[in-house]
Amino acid sequence: MGFSNIATSDHLSLDAQSNLESLPKNLLCFSHLRWDFVYQRPQHLLTRFSDISAVYFLEEPIFGSTDIPYLTFSQRLPDLWVCVPHLSHGLSKEEINLQLKELLKVFFINKNAEEFIFWYYTPMALQFSSHITPGLMVYDCMDELSAFKFAPEELKSLEKDLINNADIVFTGGHSLYEHKKHLHSNIHPFPSSIDKKHFGKARKQKSEPADQACIAGPKIGFYGVIDERFDINLIRAVADARPDWNIILIGPVVKIDPGALPRNPNIHYLGSKSYDELPQYLSGWDVAMVPFMLNESTRFISPTKTPEYLCAGKPVVSTAIRDVINPYEKNKLVTIAHNEEEFVAAIENWLVLEDKVNWLTEVDRFLLTNSWDLTCADMVDYMTTTFKNKKVVTMPRSSVSKAQGNMQNLLKNS
CATH class of the missing domain: 3.40.50.2000 (Glycogen Phosphorylase B;)
Incomplete structure (x- = not known):
C-alpha cells in the first residue's frame, strides 16, 4: 500500500x-x-x-x-x-x-x-x-x-x-x-513525530542493502542506540526460541560492554547506518521491535522509532513502554508484550498474518496529522505567544499614579 x-x-x-x-x-x-x-x-x-x-x-x-x-x-x-x-x-x-x-x-x-x-x-x-x-x-x-x-x-x-x-x-x-x-x-x-516522505520510501523499496540482503529468512529488526535501555536478555531469548528468525540490530553500542551482547548466529549486528539508509533496511524487515527494558531510564521515553516503523508499513512489537501503549497499542496499531514468551508469540502472529490491509489503513489514518513540520509549526505558535507576552511592558506604579493625578487635574480644570 x-x-x-x-x-x-x-x-x-x-x-x-x-x-x-x-x-x-x-x-x-x-x-x-x-x-x-x-x-x-x-x-x-x-x-x-x-x-x-x-x-x-x-x-x-x-x-x-x-x-x-x-x-x-x-x-x-x-x-x-x-x-x-x-x-x-x-x-x-x-x-x-x-x-x-x-x-x-x-x-x-x-x-x-x-x-x-x-x-x-x-x-x-x-x-x-x-x-x-x-x-x-x-x-x-x-x-x-x-x-x-x-x-x-x-x-x-x-x-x-x-x-x-x-x-x-x-x-x-x-x-x-x-x-x-x-x-x-x-x-x-510534543511526542515523537515522523518524516512521512522519508520513511514512506520503505513501502516502495525493491532491494535491500548488501549486508542485509544476504541474510535469508524472516527478519525482525531494530534500529537505534544500543545502550543501558536495550533489553539484552529479551533479544537473547527471542533468538534462542526461534533460531530460524534473524534478529537485525542497527545502531551504535554505547555505555554498555559490547562483550555482554548475545552472539547467537541468528543475531546480526550491522553497525551504525545513516538516516538516509534506514528506509532501505526497513524495507526488508518482516516485523520491527522496540525491545526496551522497563526501568528508570525508560520510564518517560517516547521512542521516535515507533511511528517511523509504522510509517514504513512494518508491524511493531514492543515492551510495555508507557508512550507506546498510549497511543499506539490503545489504537490497536502495535502489539505490547509483557514477557519473553509474549514477545515471541506477538512476532509469530504478525509473521503469519497475510492480510494487513485493514491494519495499514488504520495506521495511515492515525499518522495523517503526525509530522515534524506540524510539530515545529505548533512549537513556533507557542513560542510566538510567549515572546509577545514577555515583551509586554507594564508602566511603573509611580508613573501610573502620576498619570492618574494629571488626568484628575485636567478634569477639575475642564
Missing part, C-alpha cells in the same frame, strides 16, 4: 514562517548529543528552524592537546552551523565551564543576545550560559536525563534552575509531560 493519501510538507507552514518574524532571528542550541551521532528529535526540529532563522548547534567540548581553547564551525545547511568547543585535556569541571563561558563571550562578539533564542537540551549548559539573557529561553526536555547511566550528580539541580528560568518548556512525550507539568506554567507535550 502506498503513502499517496497522506499529506506531506517539505517546509514549515506559511503561518509559522510569519510568526517567526516576531521571534528573535537566531537560535543557539545547547546539546549533549553530537549532530552526527544519531539523527533524531534535535536534528528534525532544528533543520526546520533553519529554514526561517540562523541556527547554531553547540555540542559538548572535544578534549585534545590544544593550549588555547577555540570553537570550530561546520556549516551543514545554508543557515545551520554545528559549533564544537575544543579544550585541553586534564581540566577540572570549574576550568571547563570557565573556558566555555569565555568561548561563549567570543561567540557573542558583535551579536546581541536579545536577538537569540536559547534552546536547551542539556541543563548542564547552564553552568556556562546562565550569565547571558537571551530574547527567549526554551527547554526542550526530550528525556529524563537524570535517570540515564552516568548522569552527572548536579543534573537534577541544574534542571530545576533551567525550568525555573525558561520562558517555555516542551516535553518529548506525554508521560514526561505528566511528570513535569506541575513545574512550569507554560509547558507543552
